Amino acid sequence: MKTQKRLIQTIEHYESIPSTNDRVRELLRQVEKPKLPCLVIAKRQTAGRGRGNKRWWSGEGAILMSLGLELSPDSLTRDQLPMLSATTARAVIKVLKQYLPEHQIEFKQPNDVLVEGKKISGILLESPTPLHAILGIGLNVNNRLDSIPEEFRDEISARSITSMCELLGHEADTNRLIDELLRELTSVLANGTH
Secondary structure, three states, X not given: OHHHHHHOOEEEEEEEEOOHHHHHHHXXXXXXXXXXXXXXXXXXXXXXXXXXXXXXXXOOOOEEEEEEEEEOOOXXXXXXXXXXXXXXXXXXXXXXXXXXXXXXXXXXXXXEEEEOOEEEXXXXXXXXXXXXXXXXXXXXXXXXXXXXXXXXXXXXXXXXXXXXXXXXXXXXXXXXXXXXXXXXXXXXXXXXXX
């Protein structure tokens, strides 16, 4: 993941973690805070959540990552936070269009990216302090929906979801996707969130 080394100041990788957003929150509470932006990536989350504390199931093969960002007048301001989900969705959509050019991909307010009307990505934006924001992104890549645990089946069957491997018919390189997502996010954040 070469792009991460250029763009991100602090990186933590986990095989399994309760929540990448919660881990970034812990880092931001430390007396000695990490250099920002910081990135937490996990192969699996055991207590992932979406908007309104909805539980988020994430099978292995998904991209699960959270960015800790500093709010400042020179970069991202508190006034720009309401637009950050849409800005992030634009970055996710731009990357997805490279892989799925024949598919209709759209942002569904307030925090979902849909392919052909099915959810493929969720965005969770939080601001735990007046000076920081956490941007969580979940993207269904190589996780197969037939492996959904029993406890999530009713909830997920009520929603229409998909993954890249189901649409492509083969697995995608998650490391490459992470690099591309970080590159796009850095670009859109540098150009403002409008």
